Amino acid sequence: MDPFPAASASLATIGPYLGQMQIAYFSMEIALDPKMHTYSGGLGILAGDTARACLDLDLPVVFVTLASRLGYLAQEIDAAGNQVERADPWPLEELATPLRAKVAVVLEGREVWVRPWLFPLEGMHGQRVPVLLLDSHLVENDERDRGLTDRLYGGDETYRFKQEVLLGIGGLRVLQALGFSIRVYHLNEGHAALLALDLLRRYPLAPDPGRPDLLAYDAARVRSQCVFTTHTPVEAGHDRYPYDLFEGLLGDYFPVEQLRLVAGANHLNMTELALNLSGYVNGVAKRHAEVAAQMFPYYHIRAVTNGVHVATWAHPAFAALFTECAPAWSYEPELMARFDQLLPDDRVWDAHQQAREDLFAVIAERTGIRLDPALPVLGFARRITAYKRPSLLFADLDRLRRIHEGHPFQLVLAGKAHPADVHGRDLVHRIHAVMSELAADIRIVFLPNYDYALARPLVAGVDIWLNTPEPPLEASGTSGMKAAINGVLNLSVLDGWWLEGCIEGVTGWGIAGHPGGTAERLYDRLEQVVLPLYRNDRSHWIWMMKQSISKIGYYFNTHRMMRRYVSEAYLVREGAIRAGVRMPAASASMLQAPAR
Numbered sequence: 071m072d073p074f075p076a077a078s079a080s081l082a083t084i085g086p087y088l089g090q091m092q093i094a095y096f097s098m099e100i101a102l103d104p105k106m107h108t109y110s111g112g113l114g115i116l117a118g119d120t121a122r123a124c125l126d127l128d129l130p131v132v133f134v135t136l137a138s139r140l141g142y143l144a145q146e147i148d149a150a151g152n153q154v155e156r157a158d159p160w161p162l163e164e165l166a167t168p169l170r171a172k173v174a175v176v177l178e179g180r181e182v183w184v185r186p187w188l189f190p191l192e193g194m195h196g197q198r199v200p201v202l203l204l205d206s207h208l209v210e211n212d213e214r215d216r217g218l219t220d221r222l223y224g225g226d227e228t229y230r231f232k233q234e235v236l237l238g239i240g241g242l243r244v245l246q247a248l249g250f251s252i253r254v255y256h257l258n259e260g261h262a263a264l265l266a267l268d269l270l271r272r273y274p275l276a277p278d279p280g281r282p283d284l285l286a287y288d289a290a291r292v293r294s295q296c297v298f299t300t301h302t303p304v305e306a307g308h309d310r311y312p313y314d315l316f317e318g319l320l321g322d323y324f325p326v327e328q329l330r331l332v333a334g335a336n337h338l339n340m341t342e343l344a345l346n347l348s349g350y351v352n353g354v355a356k357r358h359a360e361v362a363a364q365m366f367p368y369y370h371i372r373a374v375t376n377g378v379h380v381a382t383w384a385h386p387a388f389a390a391l392f393t394e395c396a397p398a399w400s401y402e403p404e405l406m407a408r409f410d411q412l413l414p415d416d417r418v419w420d421a422h423q424q425a426r427e428d429l430f431a432v433i434a435e436r437t438g439i440r441l442d443p444a445l446p447v448l449g450f451a452r453r454i455t456a457y458k459r460p461s462l463l464f465a466d467l468d469r470l471r472r473i474h475e476g477h478p479f480q481l482v483l484a485g486k487a488h489p490a491d492v493h494g495r496d497l498v499h500r501i502h503a504v505m506s507e508l509a510a511d512i513r514i515v516f517l518p519n520y521d522y523a524l525a526r527p528l529v530a531g532v533d534i535w536l537n538t539p540e541p542p543l544e545a546s547g548t549s550g551m552k553a554a555i556n557g558v559l560n561l562s563v564l565d566g567w568w569l570e571g572c573i574e575g576v577t578g579w580g581i582a583g584h585p586g587g588t589a590e591r592l593y594d595r596l597e598q599v600v601l602p603l604y605r606n607d608r609s610h611w612i613w614m615m616k617q618s619i620s621k622i623g624y625y626f627n628t629h630r631m632m633r634r635y636v637s638e639a640y641l642v643r644e645g646a647i648r649a650g651v652r653m654p655a656a657s658a659s660m661l662q663a664p665a666r
């Protein structure tokens with residue numbers, strides 16, 4: 071491939087952004103457009119909603135990610151109910167513009183070049199947010215290296231580490247090659263933590279040969295530039311690499327004995343690296359910040375609860391209704407606080423019926439199955455993995471059948487398992503086995519290939535949104551927020567964001583610990599409260615829909631989230647940032663500058 075095809079943009083394309091963008095947001099995945107398969111799930115959707123909020127608020131943020139030309143995975147379900155995965159390519163050339171810049175990182179002794187492609191998000195008032203997609207398909211590169219930016223979360227440990235090198239180190243160098251002068255780097259999850267290391271090695275301090283246990287680099291200077299958001303309390307969600315791999319790939323890029331002081335004694339832990347080199351660290355909900363603080367005791371971990379971009383997730387019928395009530399709602403979602411008073415009941419119900427019809431049409435088109443308009447629909451869609459407990463609802467099939475006899479309902483499910491998650495793939499299979507077992511009694515649909523395009527009709531078109539994770543492992547969760555702003559009521563385990571969003575019997579229902587077990591509690595709620603209310607008291611149900619829209623929409627949105635990041639993380643002065651950081655007792659001394 072020609073590194074600079076005739077159509078490639080000159081620096082003039084990026085010129086307008088250079089002086090303005092002061093913050094760089096690094097994310098392994100980002101959902102910008104349903105046609106761009108540059109994301110896998112919640113983390114990428116959040117990054118996309120963040121970018122759309124930056125656009126609305128006209129914030130000076132440039133986004134950096136990998137091109138992921140082959141996407142994450144397209145999911146099919148075979149006749150035996152097993153997940154079958156295919157590559158999920160997308161046409162980079164049609165949607166983004168190559169920039170005339172490239173940078174190299176030396177991996178295994180070879181220069182690996184990456185080039186940024188520009189995808190400009192454009193707003194209705196002329197605002198633009200640049201997104202840079204890093205691509206290694208260049209003639210300069212050895213054949214073996216050209217596909218490194220292709221497969222999101224694909225390949226083995228080495229492939230993944232190389233991707234993180236290209237994102238963190240390559241991404242930083244790309245911004246500099248293009249001429250950006252960035253003040254703050256926001257690391258969305260630990261994948262790009264090597265960026266902080268690349269900064270660190272630029273600030274050496276006079277070494278003290280007698281004290282190899284002290285860090286000979288100015289970590290405080292890096293911390294004044296880095297913000298880190300951690301996204302999961304699940305152990306497997308924190309990337310760790312053997313130091314042998316680091317040395318094998320990067321050689322003497324950074325002395326490993328020094329690296330151990332900031333990235334973990336035994337493994338290169340990307341989370342620890344980011345924690346030690348970021349002046350502002352946060353979890354994505356209040357409970358998650360507490361759990362993260364227990365996992366990483368010596369750090370000050372703040373909480374900025376996630377949100378969703380309301381204009382992206384409100385069904386068009388609701389968006390139109392909201393605009394009638396408060397024309398600026400999507401720019402100022404705080405206005406939704408009064409929607410419980412402003413929205414007329416019949417209009418809310420009508421908008422919901424339109425969202426239902428749209429979902430029913432999608433289901434009929436994709437599966438040939440027609441749902442019954444008279445029955446409530448329960449929805450459950452998320453990454454299929456053990457801690458999300460997608461099969462909790464199926465813990466006792468006889469009980470579920472009995473509930474259905476008294477209060478008939480139907481169920482829509484979706485979600486992909488990561489190909490390497492054996493248990494997750496097994497859960498997909500088990501769900502399908504249960505579906506055939508229940509087929510004669512309960513209408514259940516599994517929609518393959520849960521993605522951005524499917525999520526929009528799904529979160530808006532069901533009646534009840536179910537989430538049953540194993541506490542405290544749901545860091546935040548966002549799909550329930552998307553549902554809530556469409557008047558879909560949440561019935562969820564009290565964990566993540568729902569601990570903050572649930573007002574019992576008002577915005578939805580919480581499932582807390584129960585002596586009989588969580589499944590028992592879920593069944594009780596469904597049978598005794600939720601399904602009878604849907605059938606018997608329409609006006610109270612609509613009252614709850616309006617409570618959900620207003621009390622969740624006004625707060626759990628990315629506008630509020632970004633305003634908090636700006637005022638608390640991006641704009642804070644250097645000293646104030648540092649004052650907030652507590653280093654581990656051991657590392658605190660290690661990180662002191664050696665005496666000169």
Ligand SMILES: *Cc1c(COP(=O)(O)O)cnc(C)c1O
Pocket residue numbers: 110111112113115451452453520521522525526546547548549550552
């Ligand atoms: C919102 C969303 C997610 C994340 O949902 P959670 O509630 O955090 O599990 C994942 N995938 C898609 C396609 C989404 O739209």
